[in-house]
Amino acid sequence: MLLGDNNKVTGVQTGSTWLDVTDGETKLPIPVVVRFQPQLHITPAYPTTKIGQPITFSVTGGQLPYQLTNNQQVRSTGTNIFVYQSESAGTTTLTITDDLGNQAN
Secondary structure (H helix, E strand, C coil), X not given: CEECCCCXXXXXXXXXXXXXXXXXXXXXXXXXXXXXXXXXXEECCCCCCCCCXXXXXXXXXXXXXXXECCCCCEEEXXXXXXXXXXXXXCCCCCCEEXXXXXXXX
């Protein structure tokens, strides 16, 4: 495990280990399990549509549940399926956030 500049501990490989927290002469060992967490992905990544035509997106990776940016044109149809329907021409960026705070767009 690595300790970053912000005092955030980052696991470098999966498995079990101990984190020793020391304050003066007091030492407290804490058990830590590092798990693989797949990156978030939104499919399709760069769709093109027409006004009023819905697009279905699926989200994979990360940790359930997922939340999509507060966009009134997006609705959830299941655990990892979202539907977007544009009401005007232009470009929109949708951002998904998993339960751990990881994001993808």
